[in-house]
Amino acid sequence: MEPLTWTGNMGDVLDPILGITAIALLLTSVLAIVMSFATTTERVTVNPDGTIAAQPGLRGLTAKAQVYSLYAFLATVVAYIVTGMVVGWQGGGIVGGAMQAFTPVWISLVVLFVASFYYKRKLGLYGKLFDSTIGMIGFGLVMFWVFTAFYAGIFDMIYMHDPLTQVSGMKNKVPGTPMPDVDAAPYPFYLLGGDNLARDVFSRMVLGSTIVMQIAPLATLFAFMVGITLGLPAGYYGGKLDTVLSFMANLILAFPVILLFYLLVTPEIVLTGLPNYMALILFIFPLIFVGVLINSRYRTQPKTRNLYLGIAMAVGGLIYLSLVMDQGAPKPIFRLWPGGLDLFDIPGQVLIVFVSVVFVNSPTVFRIVRGLTLDIKTRDYVAAAQTRGETPWYIMLWEILPNARGPLIVDFCLRIGYTTILLGTLGFFGLGLPPESPDWGTTINDGRRLLSVFPHPAIVPAVALLSLVLGLNLLADGLREESLRD
């Protein structure tokens, strides 16, 4: 079979259009910036009937040109996606094949965007996101990877080759190379080429997203639980508690992150059981958080309180013990819990990665929550709650925390991105995850040795990671802008 070209037959039509629209977008953007300096703001003229009208002038014209060329560019991109979905690699080359592979993701994205757009006025802050272009682009990028991870991880869709299978003759092959044995292969091409162990770069990139999506949001959530549970009382009570906790947070923050990773994520440390001990401490915070949350809310109705608290503690406790206890752990204390009730074991290497990422992130969250609490506790509604005789924890969790949600949600998005970067860093140094793991950091590390000769095995996961983190940052920016607008 012939090797695929990048865009195949559909490129004959679409490639020139893409080129033209891209150049037009670039030119109009530069022009719009220049015009915003060179010309004055819109002139307001008063009509004879008493109404006033703004004259957009040259500046308005360039702004309009920029918007239209952006639409044209986006329309061309959509044309690539739609054509690719229909014709596949037969007519669309590598891009066509990849677009067809992502078909379920595109459909889900369209459904999600149409539904959200339709109901955006009823959806609160999430709905407002669809008023900002930056926010929508960011949300689209993030959801693209979320859906990709979902379909690839659960339904085994999207990717076509096994991420670990090595096919002889495919080592370091350029994108679009046909398989040596086309009839036996699940897909006739390596869409984005082969890596230095003759594995499919495209499939590894797709499956890499599942690993990131499993670890990054959950680790960030845990870091937030730790940071909130400690930051609220530190800010609210102040005094000695604040001094001690802040000192400890600063201690961790003064550590260069990479040094900390090198100290924590080594096989020797796993042998000492340190990750298990850290998991024991760090994972109890979500449990405490939920417990205090329920207790402070239903303190006055003991029956309801006992019911909710009992359910939460039973479920949470089981998950906590399953998380922490590990039948294969090096120290006997972690094997105390009976194996039958130990629902799942996290492999030691993944656990240490998870724990160290939570550990690195929580002091920063602590500082943010502490600062917000210091600010909010001087408000009138807090004083009102104190006068009502509410308990301190009720005030912290049900008065202060909900009012601090705006900045916290924004930081949550940013922090998932940062956690993704940290995971990539760990992979880049070959720490933690097993060396054949398809996660992006490890794959970049694999590919970097032959970077100047065969760039594709490293550049594909690099661009994937970049797009996800960029999406999260843009999303955070959009959310910040929209939440400030209230």
Place this chain on the structure above:
Amino acid sequence: MGLFILRRLGVMILTALCLTFIVFTLTNLEPNLEKLAKNQANARMTDDQVISWLDNRGYNDPMLIKYGRWLGVLPHFTREEDGEVVYSRCATPGTTIEEAGSFCGVLQGNWGWSTVFQNEVLEILGVRGWQTAKLMFFVMLVMVPGALIVGVLAGMKEGSKLDRSLSTFSIGTTATPEYVSGVIFISLLASPMIGPNWFVGSAQTAMDNITFENFTLPVLTIALYGMGYIARMTRASMTEVMTAQYIRTARLKGVSFQQIVLKHALRNALIAPFTVIMLQLPWLLNGVVIVETLFNFKGFGWTLVQAAGNNDIELLLGVSIISVVVVLVTQLISDIGYVFLNPRIRIA
């Protein structure tokens, strides 16, 4: 002011002691020592032999005592047989047991012996640190003016097209970690396969001879990631200043926009970024480690990777001291500098 600095110094020393103790504990855990013993003496030692080897060198003493010895506040380990000293930790290769003093810790300037490089730790750190200092100098030269210009341009007219474009650019750079931008730069600019082959994808030759071809990419890679953050802080500070009353007064007086930005706003807007730039230094350390590994530039970060990867305990401790001290000193400078620069803060 004197009291403020003194108190900050006290906290700093306490933090440094805590941090070095943590590093010391983590590097002197049982499995590390066992590996060290097998590495140094004989890879096929039995467990008993390992224990006696460690015993004979004082590795099995309590952690706090070992830490005190390493720091140089406790006399170092000596082993006596029949009333005669047969082993002293202070006796480095080249000195006899009699010549060695009883205190030989970090405070005495004895940072130990690197098992990987077979050299004095202090000497290695000096050589490698100098390489990294050169890298950092160029990074600062690119990053700080670049970030300030971007930030000021974006912040002088909030919400303008220029602001939008530059802010998006800043977000883009903060979303691109060094290992991503480095990979993209090398494949696009230093590979014969895709784009123009303008630069060299390795900075190995830059250690003796810095040229435009071999040093641009590593410097740019580190600078870009740090730049976005500083630029955003500068922008925030600039927009805040531009809405201040005195700027409005200047505008109402009819001062030109250029004059307002350069003469009235800029000086006040640059106070906050100073702190941010100082606090960014420790973050650059991450970038240094990644970039030195990616571009094969044998500096401080490369030494960290080698020391950690090869269980070189004393070298790793030395690296940790340097990085922790760098972090703490920059924090101190940023605190003091902020007070000096900002006349609105007065500390008795």
